[in-house]
Amino acid sequence: MKSFRKAIVAMSLTLLLPLAVSAQSLSDLKDMSPEDRRAAYENMSDEERTAIRDQRRATYDAMSEEERQAMRKERSAGRDGRDRDARHERWESMSEEERTAAREKHRAKKDERRQRWESMSDEERAAAREKRGSREGQRKRDHAGQSGHDGQHGQNGGHGDRR
Numbered sequence: 001m002k003s004f005r006k007a008i009v010a011m012s013l014t015l016l017l018p019l020a021v022s023a024q025s026l027s028d029l030k031d032m033s034p035e036d037r038r039a040a041y042e043n044m045s046d047e048e049r050t051a052i053r054d055q056r057r058a059t060y061d062a063m064s065e066e067e068r069q070a071m072r073k074e075r076s077a078g079r080d081g082r083d084r085d086a087r088h089e090r091w092e093s094m095s096e097e098e099r100t101a102a103r104e105k106h107r108a109k110k111d112e113r114r115q116r117w118e119s120m121s122d123e124e125r126a127a128a129r130e131k132r133g134s135r136e137g138q139r140k141r142d143h144a145g146q147s148g149h150d151g152q153h154g155q156n157g158g159h160g161d162r163r
Contacts, residue, residue: 034086 029037029052041049060068094102120128 029040032040091099
């Protein structure tokens with residue numbers, strides 16, 4: 001019986017350790033500059049990134065609708081040009097090799113999404129469309145009333161270049 005308890009305690013600690021690490025990492029990530037945060041994410045294991053995503057999702061799910069709305073507004077305010085300018089500056093500072101690698105990484109992600117979509121059953125595709133539609137509907141509701149934004153995502157409706 002004692003060995004059973006020890007095994008349970010050991011397994012519990014093993015399961016909780018990544019969460020403790022990610023909790024520390026999550027608070028540290030918030031205080032980092034975007035460049036440092038990006039580097040930290042790249043150096044994390046898949047398990048650490050998954051733990052952080054799960055923790056963020058749990059925090060978000062626990063928020064009231066008013067808190068979510070405030071968070072969306074805050075994030076939107078930060079994206080309104082500052083991020084775009086930073087991305088443009090980062091792109092301009094890249095060597096041609098880095099740009100080629102970035103393009104290839106983007107293509108690989110796109111191909112992975114396409115393969116995942118093609119491997120889905122009709123029911124899975126319908127569920128994915130429904131989920132996406134509810135997210136886009138929420139975004140449109142969140143952005144309603146903001147000047148210069150009519151809830152649309154540009155000429156192709158927010159869908160990337162489909163080649």
